[in-house]
Amino acid sequence: MNTTEDEATAVIADARTRIDDLDARIAELVRERITVSEQIQRTRIAAGGRRVHLSRELEILRRYREALGRPGTQLAMTLLELCRGRGTSER
Numbered sequence: 001m002n003t004t005e006d007e008a009t010a011v012i013a014d015a016r017t018r019i020d021d022l023d024a025r026i027a028e029l030v031r032e033r034i035t036v037s038e039q040i041q042r043t044r045i046a047a048g049g050r051r052v053h054l055s056r057e058l059e060i061l062r063r064y065r066e067a068l069g070r071p072g073t074q075l076a077m078t079l080l081e082l083c084r085g086r087g088t089s090e091r
């Protein structure tokens with residue numbers, strides 16, 4: 001049996017509601033990640049270290065690539081950029 005146009009409209013509207021909810025939760029998780037990451041960076045800098053920890057970033061990039069394939073690397077790079085925030089040039 002073919003899906004009628006009305007049924008398709010209802011399925012799509014329902015799925016879009018779920019996507020909007022997922023996107024809101026993802027954004028909230030990203031904000032939480034930024035807060036935790038800033039705490040680590042502040043602590044390291046206060047102890048005389050650098051904001052950026054390259055080997056840790058490579059570990060994160062690898063983990064995202066393993067979980068999501070090649071685009072996962074891009075996603076991880078964007079996340080790390082967001083988390084390094086305003087202090088990217090501050091080493």
Ligand SMILES: O=C(O)C(=O)C[C@]1(C(=O)O)C=C[C@@H](O)C=C1
Binds near residue numbers: 051057060083
């Ligand atoms: O894990 C750390 O040491 C962090 O500082 C956190 C974090 C991250 O957001 O994941 C941020 C900056 C570093 O370059 C590496 C990783």
